[in-house]
Each structure stands twice: as C-alpha cells, then as structure tokens.
Amino acid sequence: MYELIKTENNARRGKFTTVHGDFLTPAFMNVATAAAIKGGLSALDLHDVKCQVMLSNTYHLHVRTGEQRIHDFGGIRGFSKWDGPVLTDSGGFQVFSLAKLRKIKEEGVTFSSHIDGRRIFMGPEESIQIQSKLGSTIAMAFDECVENPAEYGYAKESAARTARWLQRCKQQMKICNDAPDAVNPHQLLFGINQGATYEDLRIDNMKEIADMDCDGYAIGGLAVGEPAEVMYDVISAVEPYAPRDKIRYLMGVGTPGNIIESVYRGVDLFDCVMPARNGRHGHLFTWDGIINIGNQRYEDDHGVIEEGCGCPVCRNGFSRGYIRHLIKSGEMLGMRLCVLHNLWFYNTLMERIRNELDKGTYAQFRNEYVKKLDVRI
Amino acid sequence: MYELIKTENNARRGKFTTVHGDFLTPAFMNVATAAAIKGGLSALDLHDVKCQVMLSNTYHLHVRTGEQRIHDFGGIRGFSKWDGPVLTDSGGFQVFSLAKLRKIKEEGVTFSSHIDGRRIFMGPEESIQIQSKLGSTIAMAFDECVENPAEYGYAKESAARTARWLQRCKQQMKICNDAPDAVNPHQLLFGINQGATYEDLRIDNMKEIADMDCDGYAIGGLAVGEPAEVMYDVISAVEPYAPRDKIRYLMGVGTPGNIIESVYRGVDLFDCVMPARNGRHGHLFTWDGIINIGNQRYEDDHGVIEEGCGCPVCRNGFSRGYIRHLIKSGEMLGMRLCVLHNLWFYNTLMERIRNELDKGTYAQFRNEYVKKLDVRI
Numbered sequence: 001m002y003e004l005i006k007t008e009n010n011a012r013r014g015k016f017t018t019v020h021g022d023f024l025t026p027a028f029m030n031v032a033t034a035a036a037i038k039g040g041l042s043a044l045d046l047h048d049v050k051c052q053v054m055l056s057n058t059y060h061l062h063v064r065t066g067e068q069r070i071h072d073f074g075g076i077r078g079f080s081k082w083d084g085p086v087l088t089d090s091g092g093f094q095v096f097s098l099a100k101l102r103k104i105k106e107e108g109v110t111f112s113s114h115i116d117g118r119r120i121f122m123g124p125e126e127s128i129q130i131q132s133k134l135g136s137t138i139a140m141a142f143d144e145c146v147e148n149p150a151e152y153g154y155a156k157e158s159a160a161r162t163a164r165w166l167q168r169c170k171q172q173m174k175i176c177n178d179a180p181d182a183v184n185p186h187q188l189l190f191g192i193n194q195g196a197t198y199e200d201l202r203i204d205n206m207k208e209i210a211d212m213d214c215d216g217y218a219i220g221g222l223a224v225g226e227p228a229e230v231m232y233d234v235i236s237a238v239e240p241y242a243p244r245d246k247i248r249y250l251m252g253v254g255t256p257g258n259i260i261e262s263v264y265r266g267v268d269l270f271d272c273v274m275p276a277r278n279g280r281h282g283h284l285f286t287w288d289g290i291i292n293i294g295n296q297r298y299e300d301d302h303g304v305i306e307e308g309c310g311c312p313v314c315r316n317g318f319s320r321g322y323i324r325h326l327i328k329s330g331e332m333l334g335m336r337l338c339v340l341h342n343l344w345f346y347n348t349l350m351e352r353i354r355n356e357l358d359k360g361t362y363a364q365f366r367n368e369y370v371k372k373l374d375v376r377i
Numbered sequence: 378m379y380e381l382i383k384t385e386n387n388a389r390r391g392k393f394t395t396v397h398g399d400f401l402t403p404a405f406m407n408v409a410t411a412a413a414i415k416g417g418l419s420a421l422d423l424h425d426v427k428c429q430v431m432l433s434n435t436y437h438l439h440v441r442t443g444e445q446r447i448h449d450f451g452g453i454r455g456f457s458k459w460d461g462p463v464l465t466d467s468g469g470f471q472v473f474s475l476a477k478l479r480k481i482k483e484e485g486v487t488f489s490s491h492i493d494g495r496r497i498f499m500g501p502e503e504s505i506q507i508q509s510k511l512g513s514t515i516a517m518a519f520d521e522c523v524e525n526p527a528e529y530g531y532a533k534e535s536a537a538r539t540a541r542w543l544q545r546c547k548q549q550m551k552i553c554n555d556a557p558d559a560v561n562p563h564q565l566l567f568g569i570n571q572g573a574t575y576e577d578l579r580i581d582n583m584k585e586i587a588d589m590d591c592d593g594y595a596i597g598g599l600a601v602g603e604p605a606e607v608m609y610d611v612i613s614a615v616e617p618y619a620p621r622d623k624i625r626y627l628m629g630v631g632t633p634g635n636i637i638e639s640v641y642r643g644v645d646l647f648d649c650v651m652p653a654r655n656g657r658h659g660h661l662f663t664w665d666g667i668i669n670i671g672n673q674r675y676e677d678d679h680g681v682i683e684e685g686c687g688c689p690v691c692r693n694g695f696s697r698g699y700i701r702h703l704i705k706s707g708e709m710l711g712m713r714l715c716v717l718h719n720l721w722f723y724n725t726l727m728e729r730i731r732n733e734l735d736k737g738t739y740a741q742f743r744n745e746y747v748k749k750l751d752v753r754i
Contacts, residue, residue, distance in 0.1 A: 035702065035703075036708040036711075039417075040416075040708075064702070065676075069698070072677065073679060079696075299442075300449065302449075316419075317458055318419070318458060322456050325412065325441070325456075326412075329441055329442070331413040332417035332713070333414070333418065336713070
C-alpha cells in the first residue's frame with residue numbers, strides 16, 4: 001500500500017507498506033539476480049548497506065534452480081535469508097535480452113534457456129505462477145520489452161499485447177494468492193507501462209493499465225540504449241496519467257543523475273545492476289563523482305574511499321591503496337569491498353533524496369548533484 | 378615468547394606471546410596470500426572465524442605491490458587492517474615453486490617474476506629486509522625448499538646452505554629491527570629445518586639450527602608430495618632435537634588428520650591453503666568428514682552445513698541447498714560462505730585440540746577423529 005507523504009513539484013516522498021515490512025520512498029532496490037548480490041554479499045550484508053528492498057530475477061531462478069525448489073525453502077526470502085521485502089521481475093526482460101530462438105505469440109513466448117538450450121514456454125500465467133512460488137513481496141507483470149529503436153507499428157502492437165497480458169497476470173495472481181500452498185498469499189502485482197519511446201503510445205498504454213487497479217505501476221522498456229533526455233521526456237509524458245495514489249517504479253535505472261532526474265519527474269522506486277557491476281570493476285561512487293580505484297594515483301593513497309562515509313568499508317578504515325592492490329591482484333575481497341561501498345552509496349543517496357524532500361529543498365539538491373555524481377573524476 | 382603449559386606424551390599445549398597479541402597453541406594460521414583471504418574475506422571476517430594468526434606471502438607482496446609501499450601503510454597490519462599477529466613466509470617456497478628461470482648460488486637466488494618476468498634477486502638479507510618492511514610479527518628465514526623426491530647429495534648440500542642462510546637472516550634481522558623506520562622493531566625470526574625426507578639430514582640440520590637461538594623453529598619442505606607416513610616419520614625423527622622451549626611450526630600442513638597426527642608428534646603451529654581453496658570448490662569440512670556441497674543430493678537440503686556449528690554461515694541459517702545453488706550458479710557468495718565455514722572449522726578444530734590437551738584426553742580424541750575428518754562422505 002502506497003502512502004504519499006509529501007510532494008515537491010512532481011517529486012514524491014512516500015512510504016510503501018507490505019506484509020514483509022515497510023519501505024520509504026524514493027527507494028532503490030538492491031539487485032540479487034540469482035538470490036545473491038554479485039560480489040559476494042549475503043542477505044546479512046544487505047542490512048549493513050541499508051538496503052530496504054531486494055530484487056531477484058525470475059528468469060535466472062527458473063532456468064537454474066527452479067521455483068518449486070525455492071518454494072519449498074520458504075520462497076526467495078527463506079532461501080536467501082533476506083527478511084525484508086523482495087520484488088521479483090517477471091522474466092520478460094531476460095527472455096527478450098538473454099534467451100535465444102525466441103518466438104512470441106499471443107499466449108506467450110517460447111525460447112531456449114541460455115544455460116542449457118532447453119525450450120521453455122513462458123506467458124503471463126507461467127510468469128505469475130513462478131513468482132508466486134518464489135513468494136516475493138511484489139511480482140511484476142509479464143511484459144515484452146521491445147528493442148530500441150522500435151518501429152512504431154510494432155511498438156503499438158506490443159504495448160497492446162502487454163496490456164492484455166497484464167489482465168491475465170491479474171487473474172492468475174488472484175488464483176495463486178488463493179492457493180493453499182502460497183508462500184505469500186498477499187503477493188502484490190505491479191503493471192508495466194510500455195510503448196517504446198513514442199509518447200502517444202506510452203500515454204495510451206498508461207491510461208489503459210491505470211484502470212486495472214494494480215498495486216503499483218512500472219515504466220519498463222527504458223534505459224535500453226536511448227539518450228537519457230528521451231527517457232526523461234517519456235517519464236514526464238506518462239507521469240500525469242500514472243495513478244497518483246500508487247507507487248511508480250522506473251525499471252533498470254540507473255546512474256545517480258538518472259535517479260535524481262527521475263525522482264524530480266515523479267518516480268518512487270528504482271533498481272539497477274550498476275552499483276554492483278561497476279563496483280566489481282573498481283568504479284566507485286562518491287559525492288564528488290565516480291573514481292576508478294584501479295588508477296595508479298591511488299597506489300599510495302592512505303585515505304578511505306570517501307572521507308566521512310559510513311559504509312562498512314570506509315567505516316573500518318580500508319584504504320584506497322589497499323583496495324586498489326586487491327583489485328589489481330584479482331582478489332575477490334576487492335570486488336566485495338567495492339560493491340559494499342557502492343550499494344551503501346546508492347541507499348544513502350536515496351536517504352538523502354528523502355531528507356531533501358522532507359525539507360522541501362529537493363530542487364537545490366538536484367541542481368547541485370545531478371551532474372556531479374555521474375562524472376568520472 | 379613460547380610458554381609450554383602442558384604436555385600429553387609428545388603433544389604440547391602452549392601459548393605464544395608477541396607484541397601484536399598472544400595466541401594459544403596448537404594454532405592454525407589463516408592464509409591471506411596477498412594480504413587478503415581468497416574467497417572475499419577481510420580482516421574483520423577473520424575475527425568472525427576465530428582466527429588467531431594471519432599468514433601472508435612475502436613473494437606475492439614483493440612482486441606485485443611492493444614492500445616499501447606496504448611499509449608506508451603501516452606494514453601488512455595497517456594495510457590489511459588485521460590487528461592481530463601476522464607471520465610472513467620468506468618467499469623461499471614461492472621462489473622455488475612459482476618463479477621461473479631460477480638460478481641458485483651461495484648469495485641467494487635469481488629468478489623471473491611470474492607476473493611480469495622481470496629478473497629479481499633474493500637472498501637471506503633481501504628476504505628479511507622485505508619482511509621487515511612488511512612489519513609482520515614473525516618473519517621466516519629464507520630457505521631452499523627442495524623438490525620431492527630429492528637426491529641425497531643435493532638435499533644435504535641444500536640443507537647446509539639453508540643453515541648458513543639462517544645465520545645471515547639472524548644478522549639481517551638485528552639490523553632491520555634496529556632501523557629507525559622499522560614497522561615492528563620486535564620482529565621475531567623462525568629458523569627452518571630442511572633435509573628432504575632423509576632423517577639423518579633432518580636431525581643434523583635441526584641440531585645445527587637449534588643452536589642459533591631463533592624465536593621459533595619450523596619444519597619446512599614437507600607436504601610436497603611425499604606420503605603422509607613419511608612426513609610423520611620425519612617429524613618424529615627431528616622432534617627430539619627441536620628446542621623444547623621454542624614454538625614448532627609445520628609449514629603448509631594440512632588436512633585435519635595431518636594436523637591431529639602432527640600435534641601428537643609435538644607440533645604447535647600450522648598453516649595451509651586447504652580450508653580456503655577447498656571451500657572455493659564447495660568442499661566443506663564437518664565433524665563427520667568432508668562433504669561436496671555441489672553434489673545433487675544437497676539440492677533440496679534445508680539443513681545448515683553442520684547442525685550445531687557456530688560459524689557465521691551455519692549460525693545464520695544459510696542452508697546446504699542455498700549454498701549448493703550459489704556454487705552451481707558461480708556466485709561469489711557461495712565461495713565466501715564456504716571459506717567462512719571452513720576457516721571456522723579449522724580454527725575450532727585447534728580450539729578442540731587445545732581443550733582435549735587441557736583435559737588430558739588428546740589420545741582418545743586422536744583415535745576418534747584422525748581418520749574420520751579426512752574422509753569424503
């Protein structure tokens with residue numbers, strides 16, 4: 001249940017209540033693709049970096065370990081030992097980006113697993129059934145994420161199909177939540193807005209799905225190669241048509257600057273692999289911009305990644321020089337420390353954004369940081 | 378300073394006092410090759426797995442990041458943030474196992490770095506100078522570790538040279554400890570017994586180095602491919618000639634069974650990459666034997682690695698099924714969890730050994746566990 005606490009222009013400060021705990025918005029979900037954060041972080045570490053919501057990937061868990069097995073462990077939360085809210089994606093994005101030999105029909109999609117090549121069929125019902133077994137707090141509707149650039153006619157047809165799929169997802173969600181063996185009988189469902197970069201398609205689609213009374217609304221199919229300005233324009237175009245009393249989630253976004261701009265346009269929820277992926281390559285977020293800890297200039301640097309940072313790495317005094325040594329030596333610990341710092345940074349960024357909204361100073365904050373945080377220094 | 382607290386036949390219960398803290402013996406040193414435990418463990422994690430002493434490798438730190446740089450970070454302890462005792466090996470073992478195009482002379486060894494091929498000279502003085510810069514609690518003498526099997530004449534000549542090198546190490550250690558910029562002016566030096574598998578050579582060598590009044594004595598050049606029984610015979614042969622009032626360290630050993638047998642023969646200190654390396658492959662030590670968590674039979678196993686285990690993994694309820702999933706998915710977290718468990722197991726094994734010695738029940742303990750712990754189940 002989304003509660004809108006305060007606004008500053010289009011930006012929204014809120015709270016989302018779930019059976020697995022509440023979280024404050026704007027929020028960033030920490031991505032644990034296969035029920036683990038890449039870089040060697042466990043559910044316990046997620047608490048240490050102030051994570052509010054974990055996100056896991058339906059496709060990955062389906063093709064590898066299987067949802068029935070995870071169900072029997074008490075769902076993704078029992079399996080991973082993360083005791084807070086979890087959002088699962090629908091598998092749609094991976095089916096369209098990772099899987100091979102894809103065939104799309106009204107019923108759903110047939111594709112080959114990228115692990116062992118076996119043929120798999122996934123439609124709205126299957127996706128929801130899997131997510132129900134995973135027992136996440138929030139399930140995502142099964143959608144087609146079209147490539148960028150997309151041809152207008154195809155984007156229109158696809159968005160319409162995705163809207164029809166959402167209706168089927170809703171029906172299936174009800175069936176799953178009513179099932180006696182449901183891990184989470186209160187599982188929520190978010191619909192996904194599509195329509196490529198065509199604002200009229202996006203708006204029509206948002207109007208259509210807004211009527212379906214989902215528990216939240218996502219904007220999907222962005223951050224797939226289009227310029228950031230195009231993405232911002234799409235968000236600004238659809239925002240007036242997204243239900244005001246529902247949480248809004250921008251999928252797969254993004255840089256700190258992207259997040260600041262999107263919050264400014266009315267988005268409440270984000271996820272991105274960036275902090276973990278960049279961390280594994282030694283790219284570290286700071287309030288002055290992004291540093292590459294592999295640079296030779298950090299070789300003799302006795303300071304922490306960022307002075308005053310409260311993350312488990314900086315707080316314990318691990319130096320830039322030591323972390324550089326670990327990254328250059330290929331030590332797993334180097335990746336772990338960098339991912340810990342970056343996730344802390346992202347979760348702290350969201351905390352800061354919430355504080356600025358509380359104070360009514362978000363516009364100034366945006367002006368000061370929107371460019372700065374994305375610059376490599 | 379070694380204090381012998383109690384004996385049970387040849388087995389010894391003791392305590393070793395250093396400027397960086399005391400540790401109880403028998404003890405196992407946790408190997409942080411390049412100033413980090415492989416598997417993504419930090420110095421903070423070492424405390425969590427009951428590590429008493431960290432071991433780092435002089436060769437690796439010399440060829441990669443360099444001892445002067447680490448010196449300027451406050452030595453290996455300031456660099457890694459491990460605040461307990463640290464032992465550094467001399468580099469000898471790696472020079473003879475990893476480095477290429479090796480040329481050995483009375484002065485020392487010229488070799489090519491395995492990283493970038495550059496020619497490096499290392500003799501006793503250089504090894505001690507490097508270890509002094511690293512500022513470890515305990516430095517090891519520079520020795521030649523001959524291959525197994527070794528020709529008698531060569532083994533004899535080599536052991537004699539290693540003994541001459543020890544004399545030079547002692548002189549150099551004094552110079553280094555007196556230097557104004559010494560990180561640890563109280564650095565200790567352990568001599569190393571060599572002589573391949575020839576008991577007469579081993580005994581002669583031990584007699585010779587025992588007179589040199591080192592801070593401790595190691596048995597080197599074992600566990601290099603000879604049968605375990607041969608290793609045990611060598612230990613039993615030299616033990617009577619090792620000074621009773623000095624700590625005894627068996628280098629690079631070994632399995633839990635090897636450790637139990639060696640403690641039985643009078644060894645106080647151990648190190649081995651096995652718990653971390655095996656952990657990274659999903660091979661886990663338990664009190665019932667070794668399990669391979671990658672086995673399909675653990676797929677649906679909801680239990681922890683070992684019931685009643687207090688390690689950070691079992692204590693927090695991570696299941697065998699989840700860990701198997703992580704290892705099979707290639708998730709770094711799987712390796713980290715397995716290494717945490719295995720190091721905890723080794724450090725707990727040593728704790729148990731000490732308790733049995735305290736109670737005078739070590740013989741029974743040995744009978745019950747010496748075979749069991751090494752068996753794959």
